[in-house]
Amino acid sequence: MIKRLFAKIFKTKNAKPEPIKAGGARPKHPQSSRPPLSTKKTTHRSNHAASTKGAVVIEHHAHKIDRNLLSSGAHRTIEGLQKAGFEAYIVGGAVRDLLLNRIPKDFDIATDATPEEVNRVFRRSRIIGRRFRLVHVLFGDETLEVSTFRGSHLEADGDSKVTDSGRIIRDNVFGSIVDDALRRDFTANALYYDPSSQQVLDFHQGYTDIKAGVLRMIGKPETRYAEDPVRMLRVVRLSAKLGLKIEPSTQAPIAKMADLLQDVPPSRLFDEMLKLFLSGHAIESVSALREQHLHHGLLPMLDVVLEQPMGERFVMLALKNTDDRVLSGKSANPSFLFATLLWHEMLAAWEIYKAEGHHLTPALHMAMNEVIATQAEKLAIHNRYTATMKEIWGLQPRFEQRAGKRPFGLLTHPRYRAAYDFLLLRCESGELPMEIGEWWTAFANAEGDTRAEMLQADTAPKKRRKRNRKKPGNTDVSAAKE
Secondary structure (H helix, E strand, O other), X not given: OHHHHHHHHHHHHOOOOOOOOOOOXXXXXXXXXXXXXXXXXXXXXXXXXXXOOOOEEEOHHHHOOOHHHOOHHHHHHHHHHHHOOOOEEEEOHHHHHHHOXXXXXXXXXXXXXXXXXXXXXXOOEEEEOOOOOEEEXXXXXXXXXXXXXXXXXXXXXXXXXXXXXXXXXXXXXXXXHHHHHHHOOEHHHOEEEEOOOOEEEEOOOHHXXXXXXEEOEOOOHHHHHHHOOHHHHXXXXXXXXXXXXXXXXXXXXXXXXXXXHHHOOHHHXXXXXXXXXXXXXXXXXXXXXXXXXOOOOOOOOHHHHOOXXXXXXXXXXXXXXXXXXXXXXXXXXXXXXXXXXXXXXXXHHHHHHHHOOOOHHHHHHHHHHHHHHHXXXXXXXXXXXXXXXHHHHHHHHHHHOOEOOHHHHHHOOOOHHHHHHHHHHHHHOXXXXXXXXXXXXXXXXXXXXXXHHHOEOOOOOOOOOOOOOOOOXXXXXXXXXX
């Protein structure tokens, strides 16, 4: 039996290839439904050596990045790509934040693998994007964004499109890591970290700029702003968030090129403004927007609001409240934030409609619709946010009704808490007496009979019940019988 076992093992190892059938074709084997992965011929090490050409290589003892701070998904994505023979690096804001001793919000990865190749390496992945194709790699609840090294959008045979003003609207051009570093916006974002070697590759002196506290544009700022005008907002946001000083030549063209933001799709502007206001440094960001003359036209009425003493106080209190929540790890509601930013313009429109003779509630709804429609021309706030904004605004008049059953009904409204916080901001800014906010705080915390005792006397005129009038010609049946 042992002899038969050994014979079977050696027969398997020394098995001859299957004979070729007539016609020169070998027998076909079942194929996997997933396309085979064509890995690189060169190893990761040789690729890495080629990539460092032209870059300053910063070793671990100098940058001191702790690779344990990377997420599990980031490690697994890098390892998966490198094992498949590709280059892969943590890139952009994550490297910048690690060098500034900050915890990155997410980890973006750059590679020389095409989106299709990345998609074949990771089963739980999907290709997204039109302007530039990316791959989302999924590990549990974590989503990693993997991008292929970008090439020059000026190549004639590339899949790119540029408007007459120079704005890039499609950019599916792949290149080398050197090309990719040149395409990035700021030197602080053009750093590539390899967790396996613990080296940082620096192609544009970004490491030196970070250590010096400077935010510098790669290339000619005028050209880079024309390619993507949103970079003007981004430089303001990053400067405020990271405490970096904008380098003079990077800052100089912003004021004269601000009008280019009018050509940016409203959805992109909205996303960038959300990042700006929810960064935890919204107050600094708004101040920087004003200094660079970028607040005009973004929220079409924000510049007007900030010129009103009460309006500015109200907005700044709202931004401080948002910053405190974000920095303490709490969530911040975009609906609440934009409701505060546009509140005083809504108030002004409301007064106009009331002066024209419209009743209180219809005038309020007309004002809300007008303000949101005007704003949507430049900044497309999503419908799910505008619906909540209207509810917060619409509940404000009800806080001044503190008699009868109305206060009890308001406490049970789904948007009561957000509307109540909004009311407190109005009181704190001086728009309403503090007594109103204090009353609602006490009323919400009271119970049973105590609440009933707090109600004010109902002095509102009683509505008369309408009597049902008999229609002409309807006579009493009994009278008809007589």
